[in-house]
Amino acid sequence: MGLLSGKKGIIFGVANERSIAWAIAEALHREGAELAFTFAGEVLEKRVRPLAQGVGSKIIEPCDVTRDSDIENVFNKVRETFGGLDIVVHSIAFANRDELKGEYLNTSREGFRIAMDVSVYSLAAIVRHAAPLMEGRAGSIITLSYYGSEKVVPNYNVMGVAKAALEASVRYLAVDLGPKGIRVNTISPGPIKTLAASGIGGFREMLQHVAEKSPLKRNVTAEEVGKTALYLCSDLGSGVTGEVIYVDGGYNIVGM
Ligand code: NAD
Numbered sequence: 001m002g003l004l005s006g007k008k009g010i011i012f013g014v015a016n017e018r019s020i021a022w023a024i025a026e027a028l029h030r031e032g033a034e035l036a037f038t039f040a041g042e043v044l045e046k047r048v049r050p051l052a053q054g055v056g057s058k059i060i061e062p063c064d065v066t067r068d069s070d071i072e073n074v075f076n077k078v079r080e081t082f083g084g085l086d087i088v089v090h091s092i093a094f095a096n097r098d099e100l101k102g103e104y105l106n107t108s109r110e111g112f113r114i115a116m117d118v119s120v121y122s123l124a125a126i127v128r129h130a131a132p133l134m135e136g137r138a139g140s141i142i143t144l145s146y147y148g149s150e151k152v153v154p155n156y157n158v159m160g161v162a163k164a165a166l167e168a169s170v171r172y173l174a175v176d177l178g179p180k181g182i183r184v185n186t187i188s189p190g191p192i193k194t195l196a197a198s199g200i201g202g203f204r205e206m207l208q209h210v211a212e213k214s215p216l217k218r219n220v221t222a223e224e225v226g227k228t229a230l231y232l233c234s235d236l237g238s239g240v241t242g243e244v245i246y247v248d249g250g251y252n253i254v255g256m
């Protein structure tokens with residue numbers, strides 16, 4: 001018997017095999033969860049479909065989270081196929097590339113709107129559709145944040161502001177859904193080389209900096225994030241909600 005036998009989950013945010021969402025999916029699948037997947041656009045469908053099929057997924061649907069109709073369609077599929085839902089993984093962030101360089105001071109109104117819509121509002125929109133399917137099932141919802149929400153990380157800019165809003169959203173959602181027995185948490189990993197990290201100037205130096213300064217003296221892996229997701233999604237995390245759980249080798253606790 002796996003830790004998640006009989007549980008149904010949906011994973012938002014797999015782009016390829018390096019995605020944090022994929023490492024989480026593998027950890028949840030290994031413990032017996034049945035998973036649905038979404039992909040953002042045709043280009044990514046080619047990558048996501050084979051991965052999802054590899055874990056026997058019956059639901060593989062397009063979902064651009066800026067479109068309410070996409071979100072609605074996905075949850076209709078989940079209702080028809082699963083009948084209910086236990087786990088939601090939200091592993092989505094986006095800002096225009098030119099907002100992730102230079103000064104936060106120069107963030108455009110439209111750049112701000114897009115970052116907040118994709119990276120923050122989408123969590124509430126997804127949770128609003130998921131909650132009725134999770135009723136009476138001790139559901140668990142997780143999202144992904146980053147340390148740039150609380151301390152200034154050069155160039156993270158509007159994404160840092162978005163992650164601060166995401167973490168606050170987690171607390172409000174935890175209070176909204178706590179009475180229904182649904183938990184909402186966020187995992188805050190250290191830097192990991194994924195598609196979202198590729199092409200970010202100085203990312204290698206950031207990995208090196210964390211490996212030098214963190215208590216564990218190394219970087220973390222997506223698999224380690226997967227293991228923490230498993231704890232939060234299983235009965236092992238039954239008393240935990242509204243939290244930011246760091247998987248960063250302890251980097252965030254160090255002052256100097
Ligand atoms: P990734 O590129 O594999 O995942 C990001 C996902 O966001 C992609 O699957 C992409 O399709 C999706 N996405 C973007 N816009 C979307 C939209 N409009 N609709 C639906 N999906 C959309 O990269 P990742 O590093 O695995 O990122 C996953 C999460 O982890 C993000 O929230 C990111 O902020 C967070 N995170 C990443 C790191 C890191 O260093 N890689 C560290 C801490 C937190």
Ligand code: 0WE
Pocket residue numbers: 093094095096097100145146153154155156159191195196197198200206
């Ligand atoms: O959350 C993230 C990255 C999110 C992200 C990445 C991209 C790259 C491609 C959001 N939008 C885009 N838009 C694109 O066009 N991380 C935690 C990884 C990350 O990104 C950084 C970091 C770290 C760490 C950007 C600047 C500084 C540090």
